[in-house]
Amino acid sequence: MKTSLSVMSLEHVENGDHDHPEEKKTFTRSADLEQQTPPQFAFNSASIRAAFVRKVFAIVTVMILVVIVMVTPVITVDDIRLFMIKNSWVYWIGLYMFVAFAATVAVFIFGIVLAIMSLFIYIKMIVGGKRYEISPEDYIFAALMLFIDIYEIFVSMLSLFNAANN
Known part of the structure; x- marks a missing residue:
């Protein structure tokens, strides 16, 4: 079975059944293999x-x-x-303020990145065609998953901006 994936011009070749545990999957691409860059990012x-x-x-x-x-x-x-x-204490106060601010921003950005990654995974499950997909009958569940992820991203961004204002 041979199917084409649209992401980065990959060509997916499968040998055997989907249920077979020793299924072989190979990927080929038209980009420079030595530098391992997709075609759209190659110079x-x-x-x-x-x-x-x-x-x-x-x-x-x-x-x-x-x-x-x-x-x-x-x-x-x-x-x-x-x-x-x-007054060397000025250096220390500046250092402590920087570390506290940088740690707060790093935690918020990490949370936002995690929420965006889960949103991406859920969208791929909704679109389907992969190993894990959501059934068309579960449209309410899928909509709820997307809404909760978008809500988490929004709340995380508001928290980040609120921390920056304080």
């Missing part, structure tokens, strides 16, 4: 690669300029430099 021409490199280095340049702008007053202005030397 096919030098101009695409050059544009990518320019964008990356432009972003890094902007980031370095922002750091220079933030550090320059602390180094060049004597009053600010002496204040920072005498």
Whole structure:
């Protein structure tokens, strides 16, 4: 049995029955196998690669300029430099605030990613055609699963924005 999958131009070849435990499945694709990139993500021409490199280095340049702008007053202005030397507690307060904020954001983002992954799995089950699918008679159950996942994502995002405002 030979079926085609639309994701990343994969071609799915199955040998044997679906119920057979030693079923062989092989996947082939038309992308560069050595770099293991799907066709839509492969750098096919030098101009695409050059544009990518320019964008990356432009972003890094902007980031370095922002750091220079933030550090320059602390180094060049004597009053600010002496204040920072005498009051090292400012560094520690900033570090503690950063760690608390980063941990809170990381937990919320992790929850949002988990909810989005479960939403993706449920949508694949609703669409069907795979090993696990939801029966057409269970449309209320499927709608409820999707609603609960969307609700979880919405509540997680609201919690994240509320934590950012406080």
